[in-house]
Amino acid sequence: MSLESKSRGEELKGEGNQAFKDKHYALAQQFYSKALEIDHANAMLWGNRAFAAIRLEEFGGAIADASKAIELDPKYAKAYYRRGDASYALGHWKDAVRDFRSAIRLAPSDPDLRRKLAEAEKEMKRQAFEKALATPDEKPYSEQVVLEDMFVEEGYSGPRMEADEEGRLRVTLEFVQGMLEAFKNEQLVHRRYAFEIILQAQAILKALPALVDVTIPDGGELTVCGDTHGQFFDLLRIFDLNGLPSDTNPYLFNGDFVDRGSWSVEIILTLLVFKCLYPQHMHLTRGNHEAKSMNTIYGFVGEVKAKYTAQMAEVFRETFCWLPLGFVINDKVLVVHGGPPVACNATLADVRKLDRNREPPEDGPMCEMLWNDPQDQLGMVPNKRGVGVAFGPDVAKRWLESQGLQMVVRSHEVKDEGFEVAHDGYTVTIFSAPNYCDQMGNKGAFIRFDSDCKPSFTQFDAAPHPNKRPMAYAAGAWSSMM
Structure with a gap:
């Protein structure tokens, strides 16, 4: 040399x-x-x-x-x-x-x-x-929860759920608004209410298929958000800009709700409570961080244990296994956290038949939908992440056309501008955690789709938040990885 x-x-x-x-x-x-x-x-x-x-x-x-x-x-x-x-x-x-x-x-x-x-x-x-x-006949943690044994003390000053005519606690808009205000002030809701939210949402999720069809009616819109990763105050920024979820303002959050950021409990309870309140208008996709292995490493399990209980962490884990793997909007757009299952060449019909109630495997359609990434080069190669594949524009176009789709919207990657349109418009990435981990300097973004599935992008900057560092609850020395 x-x-x-x-x-x-x-x-x-x-x-x-x-x-x-x-x-x-x-x-x-x-x-x-x-x-x-x-x-x-x-x-x-x-x-x-x-x-x-x-x-x-x-x-x-x-x-x-x-x-x-x-x-x-x-x-x-x-x-x-x-x-x-x-x-x-x-x-x-x-x-x-x-x-x-x-x-x-x-x-x-x-x-x-x-x-x-x-x-x-x-x-x-x-x-x-x-x-x-582990035993095959082990009773799920969700079925071991005894809600009636969780008394809400008179001294509890947070929002309270109301009982219906049969004595069952129910979610109301008033309760949700009170919960958001409590979270803003770094206060938690009572663990009885937290368990009610998780279990009620789990029951709704269980009734859904692995791949859900969503219709945007004429004159309607649907907002799609990407990773939020425990950045609760940035979630509030989205709601400030775009309005709270409602039956006239539907949302789809595309996975990776938790880990990294230190308000993951507040994020997931907020999304699940809106799922309870508007089950047909709040849609949640499973991401690769809605998995036990990721939650153990990147802070969610530690956060749930610190704020509530180890039992709740297990109930969250079981609930994550019921999240749908993707959504099809107006028979035109696939929304999935990572990317389409191109390496195994699974069809939409194949995905609909998947048994998703499990921890993600390391290959196959479920794995790819949670982990795949696009690349600029033609063809397909092993993903740099070490899981899934990276797929080129030719692969995306061929797979989408074979399924009668126009576009895949995915998340899973930080983008400087909060979004990226790639592959001649066939592949769109949306990421909604601005200044990711308080250090990346990126913008956040969300998409609004009309009934013709034309996307409109909104960018936003990170919101101020209390002085708590990311990965604060991560496993031991691993909190220093970021």
Whole structure:
């Protein structure tokens, strides 16, 4: 390598490091890639690009880059560290433990590594323990809840549900408005009411198919929102801009309601209570973060336990398994969290037959609908996330046309402008968590569809919120991943 090339490579590496420091992770990744074109055998560049991929949640790509760094330099401790981070993020505990142990052998004095190893070992043991205890006839946690034993104390000052003529508690608009006001003031509703909301919503969700058809009547509109990720005060911003859900103002929230942000409980209770109040006009899609493995890592389980109980966390988990996998609007638009099931070439008819009441598998149509991503290149390749596939414009067009559809609307990815129209209009991404994790600087957005399924986009900036950092409830040392 010439001195000029070496100098240029170091310059690109420095620009990548500065972009990373400024939290422009995609830009950092680009600089590292350009540097690797000059110095392909530089293990540190591969390790740095792996770190950027982790920040972008491209965990499969991070594992590949870290593995290349290890191949080039088997004594590069940070490469094992990065690969362990990525494996942990995917819930691959055994692989994470292996790599953290390798990293500790090379860097024995790193306390952060030891904390992460302890977390990975704890999760690996928990998974094995739960598997050993599981029985086919185990009664669901939702059926073990005894609502009548949860007395609402006279001293409780929050909103109260009213009883109907048969003595059953019911959701009213007055209660919902009181609940939102309490949440704004960082107050919770009584756990009796929280359980009522979850179980009433679960009963409604159970009656739905895996793929739901939605009709926008002439003169009507439907608002579609993307990931909200526990950013409750940004959800309120959406309602301020677009109005509360109602029977004349329907909404569809496209998955990833929880994790990352530290008001996930408030988000999901708000969405579920509107599902109870307007069951035909509040639609909820399952995202890849409505899953036990993600909720354990990224904070939702810890948040529910901190704000309510471990039993409630299990009831939420069971409820998530009943969320529909997608919606078809006016026989024209598929709304799904990740993308259409193109790798397995499943049809809409196949999706309608799926038994969705389970944790997401690692392949097949359900997995793809939660995890797939679009790409600019033609064809289809394994997803950089490490789960699902990335599909090109030709793949999207072919699949949509085979199903008689015009467009897929999906979420699952941060976009600087809050949305992106790709694949010549066949693929639209919508993301509704502005300044994601208080650090990405992106806008949020939502879509309004009319009866002709013409999309209209609204962008918005992040709302002010109380001083609580993202990932505040994440598992142990993992709260430092962001």
